[in-house]
Amino acid sequence: MRQVITLLLCFFSTAQVSAQPDSLLVSKLYEEALGRGECYENLRVLCKDIGHRLSGSESLVTAISWGEHLLASYGADEVELQRVNVPHWSRGTKAQATFKSKKEEGLLRITALGGSVPTEGMLTAQVIEVKRLEELEKLGESQIKGKIVLFNRAMDPLMINTGSAYGGAFDQRSDGASTAAKYGAVGVLVRSLTHALDTFPHTGSMTYREGVSPIPAAAISTVDADRLHQSIQADPTTQVSMDMDCIKYENRDQANVIATLRGNDKQTGEHVIVLGGHLDSWDIGEGAHDDGAGIVHVIEALRIMKAIGYQPRHTIRVVLYINEENGNHGGITYAEQAEKNKETHIAAIESDSGGFTPRGYNTECGDTLYHALTAWIENLEMYGIHQVKRGWSGVDIRPLKPQTTNLFGFIPDGQRYFDYHHSNRDVFENVNKRELELGAASIAALAIYLDNYLP
Numbered sequence: 001m002r003q004v005i006t007l008l009l010c011f012f013s014t015a016q017v018s019a020q021p022d023s024l025l026v027s028k029l030y031e032e033a034l035g036r037g038e039c040y041e042n043l044r045v046l047c048k049d050i051g052h053r054l055s056g057s058e059s060l061v062t063a064i065s066w067g068e069h070l071l072a073s074y075g076a077d078e079v080e081l082q083r084v085n086v087p088h089w090s091r092g093t094k095a096q097a098t099f100k101s102k103k104e105e106g107l108l109r110i111t112a113l114g115g116s117v118p119t120e121g122m123l124t125a126q127v128i129e130v131k132r133l134e135e136l137e138k139l140g141e142s143q144i145k146g147k148i149v150l151f152n153r154a155m156d157p158l159m160i161n162t163g164s165a166y167g168g169a170f171d172q173r174s175d176g177a178s179t180a181a182k183y184g185a186v187g188v189l190v191r192s193l194t195h196a197l198d199t200f201p202h203t204g205s206m207t208y209r210e211g212v213s214p215i216p217a218a219a220i221s222t223v224d225a226d227r228l229h230q231s232i233q234a235d236p237t238t239q240v241s242m243d244m245d246c247i248k249y250e251n252r253d254q255a256n257v258i259a260t261l262r263g264n265d266k267q268t269g270e271h272v273i274v275l276g277g278h279l280d281s282w283d284i285g286e287g288a289h290d291d292g293a294g295i296v297h298v299i300e301a302l303r304i305m306k307a308i309g310y311q312p313r314h315t316i317r318v319v320l321y322i323n324e325e326n327g328n329h330g331g332i333t334y335a336e337q338a339e340k341n342k343e344t345h346i347a348a349i350e351s352d353s354g355g356f357t358p359r360g361y362n363t364e365c366g367d368t369l370y371h372a373l374t375a376w377i378e379n380l381e382m383y384g385i386h387q388v389k390r391g392w393s394g395v396d397i398r399p400l401k402p403q404t405t406n407l408f409g410f411i412p413d414g415q416r417y418f419d420y421h422h423s424n425r426d427v428f429e430n431v432n433k434r435e436l437e438l439g440a441a442s443i444a445a446l447a448i449y450l451d452n453y454l455p
């Protein structure tokens with residue numbers, strides 16, 4: 001009998017929570033995140049005990065198992081692993097470069113771009129500097145053949161949105177090697193995609209176009225890119241030597257981690273709202289902001305919902321995607337399987353912009369939801385959330401777009417994100433506990449809002 005009474009009390013207290021007005025429910029989320037939060041400690045474990053976790057690596061295997069067990073321990077109704085075939089590449093043990101002109105010589109701090117071929121020993125060639133890919137066409141094979149091309153266009157400092165500035169300089173990294181190879185270049189150096197002026201090279205994805213013979217590609221720190229620029233200005237015959245021993249392995253099967261909180265409404269319980277981030281990271285630094293923060297945000301959102309006794313109307317899924325950085329096979333596989341299984345996805349939220357102070361959400365949703373959200377967000381004013389903007393949601397959830405346009409990207413302050421992004425500086429110490437916790441609560445708040453608003 002006592003058990004029955006306890007169960008009934010549990011039921012009523014849970015029902016009360018669900019029926020409370022928005023602002024009271026939201027304050028409970030923030031109280032749980034800030035007063036009893038676990039995301040900061042979870043991030044410490046992910047960064048310090050497991051470390052960086054590139055697709056195909058053993059550390060990603062460990063991280064997948066960590067995520068699976070953590071989500072189960074927080075009371076998810078089910079946790080499953082979804083097989084994903086991913087590329088497996090290693091930067092090897094060497095990334096050395098020097099320059100030499102008539103007047104001076106020195107070290108250059110570089111790191112291979114993800115997927116680069118090795119140099120096959122020391123590669124030495126004259127270096128030629130360009131700011132834009134189009135310049136290569138003008139220079140032509142006669143001036144490029146046999147040389148190393150330095151792509152040295154900085155991210156635009158006048159753009160307030162750093163993500164847009166990153167996007168504006170991105171083609172050098174993604175397509176620089178293929179474009180330069182077309183004109184006979186033997187290697188490329190790409191100015192690191194960061195506003196920071198420092199000595200840390202920032203890696204990132206690149207692809208080789210079909211029909212072009214691949215040439216080695218490395219990121220160079222902004223300080224060294226400036227130094228090399230000065231050397232080339234003073235002596236156009238400046239030479240660069242670079243040595244990288246990257247290795248490409250066979251693809252490997254790894255897994256997305258999927259945790260489910262089942263919806264309690266007969267009509268809508270089967271419909272899915274997804275919260276996700278990406279578990280893989282680049283293999284330098286610790287993947288703390290990118291995207292350890294997003295991973296612990298969404299895990300914490302699930303923990304908070306359970307802790308305050310929230311019972312979702314729809315099915316809430318937390319997905320730890322893999323392979324966002326170099327292929328997005330995690331996001332693509334998830335969307336393909338959802339379609340194949342005839343699941344109904346009604347919304348997806350991604351956190352992949354770092355663990356900084358929350359500002360709001362980007363969305364690709366339709367007008368009705370957008371206007372409702374704009375009105376609701378006033379409830380979050382006291383938590384520092386002001387923005388609902390139309391814009392990019394996230395790489396991992398984008399493949400779901402044919403199934404739902406209700407896609408959301410969590411937007412924290414972005415001014416420092418690219419100081420750390422894809423570099424040795426992306427470590428746990430550079431994430432602020434309180435900012436991280438506010439982010440987790442902000443994501444839980446949006447998820448609960450959508451759960452209540454959407455039919």
Ligand SMILES: [Zn+2]
Pocket residue numbers: 278290291324352
């Ligand atoms: Zn990321």
